[in-house]
Amino acid sequence: MALSEPILHVALYEGKGARALAPSERFETIRSLLSKGVAVRRADDPGLTDVWIGDFVSLVPDPTTTAVSIGSDAFDGHLSESRQKKGAAATASWKPWFPVIDYDRCTNCMQCLSFCLFGVYGVDSDRKLQVQNQDQCKTNCPACSRVCPEAAIMFPKYKAGPINGDLVSDADLQREKMKVDISSLLGGDVYALLRERSEKARSRFSKERDSDKALAERQKCLTKLASVASDIPPEVLASLPSPEEIARRAEAAAAKAKAALGL
Amino acid sequence: MTPPRILYCHCQYAQVLPSEVKEGVLRKLCESGVAFEAVADLCELSARKDPLLKELTSNGGLKIAACYPRAVKWLFSAGGVALDPSMTEICNLRTESIETAIDGLLRPELHPNLPTSAKAEPSSPS
Incomplete structure (x- = not known):
């Protein structure tokens, strides 16, 4: 596709x-x-x-x-x-699931770009946030919308508002801010948590390279991620890369966001 | 004056529009004999930057039967086309009845309802 x-x-x-x-x-x-x-x-x-x-x-x-x-x-x-x-697209070759930015709300804070592991976001020549790779988005996963403090990210096929495009209420905004705060309490962001886990796992794996334990560690990390962002579908979690790879991609995404912000 | 054009989205790849509403609206559009455009999935048109988006906005008013106006507005924008707030009316098939939606689509006059501001809606008291 x-x-x-x-x-x-x-x-x-x-x-x-x-x-x-x-x-x-x-x-x-x-x-x-x-x-x-x-x-x-x-x-x-x-x-x-x-x-x-x-x-x-x-x-x-x-x-x-x-x-x-x-x-x-x-x-x-x-x-x-x-x-x-x-050369037209084949029938049902892709479920069109991807984030849509409400630029009336977006403040260009780059939290979504920093959060997304799959390279969906990028910036244009004016360093303005863009959704650039819609087809890399994980079907049914609205996780990036959860880190947006302004509720500016929509998934039109999502079940509930305001993520589905319904009006954003004051209560929605308070809830979004609270989610960001919860994320901070867990160590800055969920990827920081994963990185910490990853470091611990790496030091332990250097002593005992047991593939079962490695898998168990990954599952723990993913379970933690799921508890922070409960809307992430199990199949998306199951297809996530290893904690090390997650950490690497998260750092790359954060660097991309920093560059976009001119930091 | 040219009557507003009509775009109908079938939201083919998801189950978010009540099936009886989307099929009912499509059936009544077919019964009415009016000219209209029907697309399998407006999100797909947006992602593929389909030229139909541009064509639909190039000449007069436009009525769109799809989902939430905020989502539709920014789906067009993501597809490279800015909807004219004074020339666009959205019928939200996620929330409207068949009768309300079809009345809006078939009435000759346009009632523009595209969102224009970022202000949050006050929460209703609980």
């Missing part, structure tokens, strides 16, 4: 030269196309269109664009061919 892959655009044509569909048929056709990840225009002007579909009687609306007849046996095959021709 690459974000540079475009989306296939289809126009459902019911104008001159094509039969008008019954509303239920129109609904089923569009719903079926949406389930395939296609964008559909229900209009008789071409607009942004890769493929025309319709129940064509005579005219094809634009001979330079592929036209596919609804109900033909080759319908799915034609769509698939058009997708390949355009």
Whole structure:
């Protein structure tokens, strides 16, 4: 999956030269196309269109664009061919889960950039925070939104507000600040905690290199991380790198944030 | 005057929109016979910086059936397109009924409701 892959655009044509569909048929056709990840225009002007579909009687609306007849046996095959021709994204190749910044709230503090282990965040040429690698975000993990003191990070597919984009209340802001404070009480941030654990583990591993114990240590660190940020899904925790690697990435992210802030 | 264009998001890859609401709104749009754009997932359009985002904002008003206005506003922004607050109305399929959403989408006039300020909403007394 690459974000540079475009989306296939289809126009459902019911104008001159094509039969008008019954509303239920129109609904089923569009719903079926949406389930395939296609964008559909229900209009008789071409607009942004890769493929025309319709129940064509005579005219094809634009001979330079592929036209596919609804109900033909080759319908799915034609769509698939058009997708390949355009180099378009495959159906459901990626669940679009990534942070969206509310720049009305963001103060450019770089806490999210410093926190994220997966390189989702970066800065533009003006050192302004940006979400640069949406496809590196861990599906269903809203952890970075938890460290934002201004509730400026949204995940539109998240279950609850304000992370889902609902209005931010005073109570939400107080809660966010409290979370940051809790994190501080645990040693600056959760990665500091992991680094400390990592140091202890390293010194112990130098004496006894037992892979089972190493795994147990990692599990302890991840459990601690989960207790600090309870929204992190287990599968994300399970796929996290080793404590040493976490510490290395955290330091790299912190350095990136410092550089962005000009420190 | 050109009627506002309509964009419908099916939120195909998540279960956050009540299915009866999103399917009900899509069904009524299909029954109405109006022209509209339907996309599988607005988040995906944003991440892929799809040219449709730009096209939709290039000519007159726009009504969007998707999720929270704050999320929609910044999804467009992340996709490289600034929504015009005076020309955009969002129907929130996470909170609105089919009837409310479809009334908003099909009525000819536009009721802009894009958030414009960072002020927090006062908490309701508990």
